[in-house]
Amino acid sequence: MSAAFEVEDLSLRLGGIALAGIGLRIERGECLVILGPNGAGKSVLLESIAGFRRIETGQVVLGGRDITALAPERRRIAFMFQDFALFPHLSVVENVCFGAGTAGEARVERLLGRFGIAALRDRLPYHLSGGEKQRVALARALATEPALLLLDEPSSALDARARDQLHDDLRDLLAETGVPMIYVTHDRVEALTLADRIAVMRGGRLVQQGRPEDVIHKPSSAFVADFVGMETMLRGRISSREGELALVACGPLALRAPAGRASPGEEVFACARPENVRLLPPVAASAGANRFAAHVEALLDHGPYVRVRLRAGEQAVVAFVPKHDPALGALGAGSLAQVAIAPEHVHLVAAS
């Protein structure tokens, strides 16, 4: 069975950006998050899917129909821009009606109610808050009954509360309508919140695709590891294998980690997410497996936890310590702590 939406081997060249060999698959009711740094080509990819860029190779298939050669207005793909792009000369209801036509009046009324913007119907966009604009833009996009919804960093213009509201709205919509979505962002936390699947983009290519937990916990390269928040990345060399585990020598430190396909002699990064890095009092006795001493450099309050930056020789380590953790009391800039990372929480990526 074909997917709700599919991109095959898409490539194009545009100024400094070249997309190459892009392949995507989305099922109904799914949200795919394209995650990547600025300049990776995320917006260009969305615009070429919407039909604003001529692609050089590849195919775009929506609902089993090849739409590669169709004009944007014939694709049934709705687009939500970063700043929502509401028509400034039209009222809220006129904005939502824009693509719905007279036949869609009932639908428009339902959407105005659904998004709680019926009371704003005669306002001009200028008078709306960021969150209100976002809901109008979403209602306008859905009024055309699209077969796919593209969202280009819509949260970047919103405050934290409106951002949460947007995420709730989008998850609800996926459940209610099943309209598949592609959401572009450079924010990994947002990617985790929204995604059924994540595709990481770099330099015009998709470097990794998969379920969020796989991408976040098993990045396939040093770039992805860094981008998805593996804040501790210890450079080292695999010294030996012991069954499923590899022994990694990171300077004076020795770590055990699931070996995967790594073989002895290979240069790797031993990566760990900050929430999996534990800090213990610096008692000498238990300098056992995957434990080593480090100096605390700085502590930053992040709300429910404290972000602790440490240094062990040449290597930088970052740990999240929950506020209620009694170990926190002993930590201060310059103090010594013992770092512990369970082997199953260490992930190896090639260093080249």
Added chain:
Amino acid sequence: MSAAAEVAALPRRGRASPGRSRMLFLVFWACGGLLLVSIVAPLVALATLESPANVMHVAASQEVRAAIELSLAAAGLAALIAAALGFPLAYVLAHGDFPGKRVVEAVIDIPLAVPHTVAGIALLAVYGRRGLFGAALGAAFGLKFWGTLAGIVVGMLFVSAPFAVNAARIGFEAIDPKLEKVARTLGAGPWTVLARVTLPLAWRSLLTGVTLTFARAISEVGAVIILAYYPMTAPIKIYELFLRFGLREAAGMALLVLVIALGLFIALRYLASGRDPRAEARR
């Protein structure tokens, strides 16, 4: 005294805007003020030079009326043609790059740099009986450009068209391209987007373009006088009155033309002003 009360107690001017240099603004206002006076003073002087009675007397003259009507008609036609041909060009220039764009932009501004009598003679070379356009249009439609309304319009169009293109272009460029894109994704084709998004957002700039074009056209003498001394447009008639009868006769008609031209200009400016929805869209 609390800090807030101290601030409130400061003299008004002292707390107006701490970031603004008063000296600099004073000097700059003095310079700008001189310029403003040099524009307004002659017009006020003209208005006081003539009695309303004399203006009415001049206005009663058939010749004067014919010249003014001719000027209005010709400038109106020139503005319409400049809009019909210039707005599409402005749209193309505002929407993306193409090879030779710089050249096209330079060509549009050429009329601003050419002395208008020179333009008139150049126009005669193409619109004259043996000129490229003159011969073709003469053969096809019987149009003649020497001493006709068509000649006047052609002269006015040449010198005023840049204003139509440039004003419209500014208007089109100020529209966020995302608005046109999002309209496409909502099912609107290119022409529908033009009608429902682009034109409603650009109309003030387009009207400003028409206004400036009309104003420039109606004030043109140099290019027109070469193509058509007769029939006389208003500025040329004023010049003739000045040569034949002196300042008093000419000033009466001058004031009349000033009132009409300025009245139209102000009315159109007023229409194109007001709150701009695009400005509102900017956060």
